[in-house]
Amino acid sequence: MNIGIIGAGAIAHFLLEKINRHRHENLRISSVFVRNKEKYRLLESAYGVSLYTDLEKFLDSDIDLVVETANIDAVKTLLPSVLKKKDAVLISVGALADEALLTEISDLAHAYKHNVHLPSGAIGGLDLLQNAHALGTVTSVSLTTRKPARSLIEEDIDEAKTVFEGTAMEAIRQFPKNMNVSIVLSLAGIGIEKTSVRLVADPHIDKNMHHVEVIGDFGEATFSITNNPLPENPKTSYLAAMSILGTLERIGQKIRIGG
Numbered sequence: 383m384n385i386g387i388i389g390a391g392a393i394a395h396f397l398l399e400k401i402n403r404h405r406h407e408n409l410r411i412s413s414v415f416v417r418n419k420e421k422y423r424l425l426e427s428a429y430g431v432s433l434y435t436d437l438e439k440f441l442d443s444d445i446d447l448v449v450e451t452a453n454i455d456a457v458k459t460l461l462p463s464v465l466k467k468k469d470a471v472l473i474s475v476g477a478l479a480d481e482a483l484l485t486e487i488s489d490l491a492h493a494y495k496h497n498v499h500l501p502s503g504a505i506g507g508l509d510l511l512q513n514a515h516a517l518g519t520v521t522s523v524s525l526t527t528r529k530p531a532r533s534l535i536e537e538d539i540d541e542a543k544t545v546f547e548g549t550a551m552e553a554i555r556q557f558p559k560n561m562n563v564s565i566v567l568s569l570a571g572i573g574i575e576k577t578s579v580r581l582v583a584d585p586h587i588d589k590n591m592h593h594v595e596v597i598g599d600f601g602e603a604t605f606s607i608t609n610n611p612l613p614e615n616p617k618t619s620y621l622a623a624m625s626i627l628g629t630l631e632r633i634g635q636k637i638r639i640g641g
């Protein structure tokens with residue numbers, strides 16, 4: 383499968399390394415959509431990709447699918463055009479907290495017969511949550527995220543501090559680079575207004591920690607992960623980048639686990 387990536391930051395570099403540098407058996411990144419070609423010129427020789435600043439030319443290049451690794455604004459402005467021509471994988475899932483965009487995306491995906499894949503990102507347990515929610519019997523979903531203080535706030539603190547407590551909707555508004563996990567969790571479960579979130583800035587940790595609690599008729603489930611950060615962007619967990627690779631590998635499979 384030939385892939386086009388939007389964005390060329392920490393996650394994009396992870397994918398270029400794992401797919402192109404290590405010569406992935408079934409995947410190849412051939413096109414990268416950027417805002418500034420000069421800034422990313424080295425990618426062409428390092429990974430054998432072509433850079434594009436023109437979205438239509440990028441979409442008409444030799445790609446089967448588009449992977450977004452940019453940010454929420456890029457999803458809002460670019461995804462509608464992408465879906466008219468290609469399937470898409472999104473990591474800045476927080477964009478879909480915007481109900482109007484979610485409806486537009488869903489309508490376009492149906493009209494143009496394209497799929498939108500949302501990787502689980504820096505968390506897990508979404509299969510359980512989706513199954514438990516199938517009959518509408520999940521009563522509570524909560525997420526507690528702890529990140530190194532410097533990823534969340536500028537002030538120096540000595541003790542862990544709750545910097546946000548509220549709904550996933552408000553969490554992604556206030557922390558668009560850190561709370562995408564809360565939106566994929568909401569979409570898999572009971573929704574953006576009902577999923578509760580606590581975000582803690584902790585000066586004593588160097589990993590991104592997520593703790594999910596789900597309660598419903600099925601019983602109760604908890605899921606905790608301590609994520610190593612991506613060196614190029616410590617706000618972003620290594621697993622988030624890996625989850626895109628996992629999603630891409632599963633797209634072509636005939637036997638799907640937990641699907």
Ligand SMILES: NC(=O)C1=CN([C@@H]2O[C@H](COP(=O)(O)OP(=O)(O)OC[C@H]3O[C@@H](n4cnc5c(N)ncnc54)[C@H](OP(=O)(O)O)[C@@H]3O)[C@@H](O)[C@H]2O)C=CC1
Binds near residue numbers: 416456614622
């Ligand atoms: N779902 C999840 O669990 C997670 C989601 N994320 C999200 O993934 C996204 C990528 O993360 P990461 O790689 O660490 O981020 P980086 O900041 O390292 O990289 C972002 C890249 O996107 C580019 N970019 C921004 N806007 C556009 C645009 N309109 N068109 C083309 N390129 C653009 C930037 O380029 P430029 O040089 O032009 O600024 C940069 O190259 C972020 O939105 C992050 O919040 C991260 C972790 C977990």
Ligand SMILES: O=C([O-])CC(=O)C(=O)O
Binds near residue numbers: 503504562617618619
């Ligand atoms: O990478 C993480 O741990 C989570 C993150 O930034 C996000 O969800 O936006």
